[in-house]
Amino acid sequence: MVKVTPARTHRIVPPSTSWRERRRLVSRQIEASVRWVEEHGLSTVVRWGAVILVSAIPTLQNFGIVTNRWWLLPWVAALVTVLVFDHHRHGASLIRLIRGIGYINSSFGGSFDTISNKIPSDGGCLTEEGSQSACIGFLHRIRDYTAFALRAEKSPRLRATLAVPIVTDGSVKALRIWAYDEPHSDRGFTTIPLYDDKGQVLGGAPAAYLTQDIHIVEDVHRMRGGHLVGASQRPYRSILSIPLSARDTDGKPLAVINVDADEPNFFEPETVLDRVMPLLAPVVNAMGLVLRMRTPGATYDFPR
Amino acid sequence: MTSRDKAQQDRQIKIVREDDGWSIKISDTNPETRNRPLTKEERNFVREEVKRGAVADSG
Numbered sequence: 001m002v003k004v005t006p007a008r009t010h011r012i013v014p015p016s017t018s019w020r021e022r023r024r025l026v027s028r029q030i031e032a033s034v035r036w037v038e039e040h041g042l043s044t045v046v047r048w049g050a051v052i053l054v055s056a057i058p059t060l061q062n063f064g065i066v067t068n069r070w071w072l073l074p075w076v077a078a079l080v081t082v083l084v085f086d087h088h089r090h091g092a093s094l095i096r097l098i099r100g101i102g103y104i105n106s107s108f109g110g111s112f113d114t115i116s117n118k119i120p121s122d123g124g125c126l127t128e129e130g131s132q133s134a135c136i137g138f139l140h141r142i143r144d145y146t147a148f149a150l151r152a153e154k155s156p157r158l159r160a161t162l163a164v165p166i167v168t169d170g171s172v173k174a175l176r177i178w179a180y181d182e183p184h185s186d187r188g189f190t191t192i193p194l195y196d197d198k199g200q201v202l203g204g205a206p207a208a209y210l211t212q213d214i215h216i217v218e219d220v221h222r223m224r225g226g227h228l229v230g231a232s233q234r235p236y237r238s239i240l241s242i243p244l245s246a247r248d249t250d251g252k253p254l255a256v257i258n259v260d261a262d263e264p265n266f267f268e269p270e271t272v273l274d275r276v277m278p279l280l281a282p283v284v285n286a287m288g289l290v291l292r293m294r295t296p297g298a299t300y301d302f303p304r
Numbered sequence: 305m306t307s308r309d310k311a312q313q314d315r316q317i318k319i320v321r322e323d324d325g326w327s328i329k330i331s332d333t334n335p336e337t338r339n340r341p342l343t344k345e346e347r348n349f350v351r352e353e354v355k356r357g358a359v360a361d362s363g
């Protein structure tokens with residue numbers, strides 16, 4: 001005799017739970033449904049469709065165009081959809097926000113793990129290779145956080161670089177890109193002079209290094225002095241330069257982080273201060289920690 | 305006055321219009337509050353400064 005196993009049914013609410021727990025579980029289910037609708041780009045259609053039904057059905061009944069009383073059912077369904085959707089929309093947005101930050105944060109945590117493993121067990125300093133790979137990981141997070149803060153996951157294209165001071169005859173005359181967020185095909189490890197021919201401080205990374213302030217370059221193609229080689233041909237148009245708060249013995253930043261965008265006028269003071277810097281601050285300071293942990297007096301290596 | 309109010313008073317933001325873009329100086333003795341999001345007053349201040357800088361630039 002064949003034993004028939006009863007079909008398993010999926011219970012939204014498990015039995016023997018308190019009223020408060022049941023309410024929370026149902027709320028989570030509805031939030032998940034609202035999130036699904038939002039993730040599939042249907043939220044505007046669903047909400048506005050329901051709003052139109054809620055307002056149109058009584059109007060049409062009033063004018064005698066709709067006389068069947070069964071039209072009350074879609075009206076009630078639309079009303080419930082609007083109320084439920086609006087009530088749970090904030091929860092769904094919050095979950096989406098947490099997932100977005102969590103995705104980057106988990107990688108950020110992994111970068112710390114990499115550094116821990118690069119530190120010699122006898123308590124020594126980070127090597128050139130160890131500190132550079134740690135900085136590359138952090139630069140990647142900087143690009144991700146900036147894209148998340150400015151909603152630029154797809155466009156414009158962003159890139160993060162780290163410019164370190166180059167000491168010539170005992171003083172710093174220029175900065176040079178030492179690390180990129182990823183191995184871009186067009187990376188050139190560019191040298192950036194601090195001053196123009198008239199001895200004036202150049203904008204962007206040089207100004208950020210010397211003044212220790214954040215600097216925004218609106219368009220590289222219209223930059224004074226044109227100190228970047230082939231500036232008018234560069235695909236990255238706007239630059240956000242952030243000096244590290246960690247200082248060397250002269251009180252100057254250990255390095256300057258640059259976030260480049262291939263769109264002019266992309267960075268604005270308000271969004272940088274309000275959205276970008278709060279997210280970037282832990283990564284920027286972690287990078288200062290990494291550079292501080294390098295072998296004292298070690299110079300930076302660049303590809304020939 | 306709460307510590308948060310005190311921290312808000314301690315942070316000073318200065319925005320200067322440069323030839324190539326903008327320079328932003330944040331003065332805050334407390335590194336824990338240095339990079340927090342803008343308050344409503346700070347946001348208004350930043351908007352005014354940017355507007356003023358843009359007007360000076362076009363003029």
